Amino acid sequence: MANAAAISGPTFGVRVRKFVVSKQFTRGALAVLGFFVLWQAGSMGLFPFMHAIPTPVTVAGSFWEFMSTGKYWQSWMDSTLRVMYGFVAAQILGIPLGLGMGWNRNFKDFSYPLFELMRPIPPLAWVPVSILFWPTNESSIAFITFIGAFFTIVVNVLGGVSAIPRQLVDAAVSFGASPRQVFWRIVLPATIPSIVTGMMVGIGITWNVVIAAEMIAGNTGLGRLTWEAYLAGHTPGIIVGMISIGVAGYVSSMAVKMIGDWLMPWKKVF
């Protein structure tokens, strides 16, 4: 038994305890704590320009109130789902498109100009058309979120395919790999780091976009929650909304980073 434990490594509990006392954790926690201390001091009169901002203690009180309502958790749920739909759809459509454009010259000649014409249009500029086009509000918000991540992932994948060292492909061909094998066994894995980078950037953008879209077009979600607090003149509520968005984005990025580390065991995301 003792042996088995040694082989499987430290248990989850031990790893958590180790992390909590690690330098990495203490440093990050110190910065977050310092931020709240400064904010508290600033709102209490240290920085006059912050007079309109409620103190963290007041906000914490509001947080508690929000958390005891079903509406707050529903907002989390709605925003998270919209981000998931948009983000996943962007990967499903964007990764093959980027790979195709990078690998097939003819396809790129056809698709790249159109792609580049659409790319500069900001996701929020799509709001009016997508409200007109999509049958429900829900689908138009998910679509706008999709737009936010889609172009980023395609550009990253296209760049990744173009940057594959020529000799990797040459070597594989020398060893007898067919074009199909070169694509699946060389081009795809060689592009994974770029796919992961695209995902890391994309998940951040989807949160930015979903919040903005909810403020304009949504009836629910964390963005709407924040906006309603503003309309009601409830300043602590605005900040509760902002912090919630920050936490949601942070958790999503960490999840994507974990997926990235799992996808490429030969390399750390960062």
Place this chain on the structure above:
Amino acid sequence: MNTAQTDTTAPADGAKGPVCRASDGALSIRNAGKIYDPEGVHVEALKDCSLEIEAGEFVAIVGPSGCGKSTLLNALAGFDGITSGEILLDGEPLATPELDPRPGPDRVVVFQHGALFPWKTVLENVTYGPVVQGIMSQEQANKRAQEMLSRVGLNDIETSYPGQLSSGMQRRVEIIRALINNPRVLLLDEPFRAMDTVTKSASHQYLLELYSATGKTIFFITHDLEEAIFLADKVLVMTTRPGYIKKTLQVKLPRPRQYSMLASEEFLAMKAQLVEAVHEEAVKAFEAGEREMA
């Protein structure tokens, strides 16, 4: 044992598993020429380039940057074709102006900057060739790779990724990855160029050991004249563009090669000959470059 030169059908001892006949790997390059972009810029990289490489011979090619060394290597590897002349491998046409260039596991290249797949472990890299060709199952290939790796003292890094290895180890793994395919010719494109002196001399030792164990024909491109003499049976000096073989130096040093030979009079005399021949070409290449700039 020394290099297999003649038609002995016995496999080189020291090499386990399937071994190509010792007579395999003879290269015959006859009046090879290569013109890039004939209608446009018209760069003549190779012109009437002829040379004979015997089976099992270790040949080094030196010459100024921008001579046709890499063009010749690309033609041998099948990455690019030639526009005149012919190249034969064991009497069969490998490259002619009519043939489409075709790479194959019988002529594997070890590249200057390395071409190990970063996402595969050492073992997965080494087994890639035989598995993708379908001549070995993954298990058979693993077994064979483990044998070969342990022979060069690399058995404890099988599960490492290339990024975790030193450049010297990476190159050794890459040479093993080529040899597991039992190629007729091993093409080495300045494999030790970016290495420090210590790593480089250790790498020479490993390469010479593998060479004497397998008796493969080796085509080795380098800028380093000492390296060329120390490793090869024959050093060829290539001219600046258009490239052809200007000088052939037979290296009479006995094998196994010893580091003490580097200071011998014989060695220094050979080096002096090469320095002169290469320097002339380097000056020509430099002046040609000046003209192009002007």
